[in-house]
Amino acid sequence: MNAPTVELTQVIKSYAGDSHRKVLNGLDFSIDPGQRFAITGPSGSGKSTLLNILGTLDRPSSGTVRIAGTDTAGLSDEGLAHLRAETIGFVFQLHHLLPQCSALENVLAPALARSQVNWPETEQRARDLLQRVGLEHHLTKVPGQLSGGERQRVAVVRALINRPRLLLADEPTGALDEANARNLMDLLLEISEAEGVSLVLVTHDPAVASRLDRAYELRGGALHRQ
Ligand SMILES: Nc1ncnc2c1ncn2[C@@H]1O[C@H](COP(=O)(O)OP(=O)(O)O)[C@@H](O)[C@H]1O
Ligand SMILES: [Mg+2]
Structure with a gap:
């Protein structure tokens, strides 16, 4: 049996x-490979x-965090950074793209954190994913030349470049209008399925949460299944 992707x-x-x-x-929390969960809760x-x-990115005060069966408590900060680069992709509410770098360079940036990289293969993957999200004509544009929805699509592709097992998205649609938010959700669901990646998505929006396999509310410091 496969270990859960992450288990708290x-x-x-x-x-x-x-x-x-x-x-x-x-x-307590556990998510298996390919599962997609929403987390809601007040600010x-x-x-x-x-x-x-x-x-x-942060350690608990107590309790255990296992990533693909590995107890993270035993890892140094360097070991943790290595595990993170190999296993986890992040998408934030604000894209956090590097303003002076092109869309393609932004997508490739997380690969720099890996210990071994096949660059021709990685660049091809970046181009393929950017094409898949409709940005093949925007490879050389910097974030300031892209719309908000386009920037978030670059951020999603960047999160996937290292073939993570786990994609973490913190209100990724929070700064988008309704149409762009829906498009980004379509993309996240489609691409997480195609890549077989586990997705944990934080959202304020019940309509967004209802599109995932399961929704939890964070309340009183614990998760409550909806
Ligand atoms: N680095 C930090 N140092 C001190 N308190 C923090 C820090 N980060 C978050 N908090 C506090 O922890 C609580 C939860 O914050 P957060 O996880 O950002 O909530 P949410 O994302 O649900 O809005 C808040 O009371 C916040 O002020
Ligand atoms: Mg928050």
């Missing part, structure tokens, strides 16, 4: 300076905190 057990998270407040309070409920822990 009894995760507690509080922040320095506010250590009495448990943002995550004994949270300040800890959704971004949870995604940061799922993505190994």
Whole structure:
């Protein structure tokens, strides 16, 4: 049997300076390869905190985080960065593209963090994915020359360039108008299915959440299945 893509057990998270407040309070979560889950919850409920822990960008105060069966507690920051580069892709509400780099260069940037890269193959994958999202004529444009919807599509492709097992998306449609938001969701669902990647998507929008396999609400530091 395959290990879950990521598994959290009894995760507690509080922040320095506010250590009495448990943002995550004994949270359990598990997602298998290819599953797509939504996480909703009010502002300040800890959704971004949870995604940061799922993505190994932050460590829990206690509890365990396993990525594809590996307990991350035993890894150094360098080991964690390596695991992250090989396994996890991120899409944020604001695209965080490098403003001085072209769409193609932005997509290739995460490959620099890998220990071994076949560059011709990786560049071909970047071009293929950009074509798939309708951006084949925008390869050399910088983010300032792209629309908001186009920038988010570049950000999705960038998150996929290293063939992650897990795609984490923090309100990826939050800054888009309705039509662009729907298009981006279509793309995320289509491409996560085609790539067999697990998707955890944070959203305010119940209509978006209802399109995923399962929706959870984060409340009181724990997840509640909807
Ligand atoms: N780096 C940090 N240091 C201290 N407190 C933080 C930090 N990040 C988030 N918080 C606090 O943790 C709580 C949850 O934040 P967050 O995870 O960003 O919620 P959400 O994404 O659901 O809006 C908030 O009260 C926030 O102020
Ligand atoms: Mg947030």
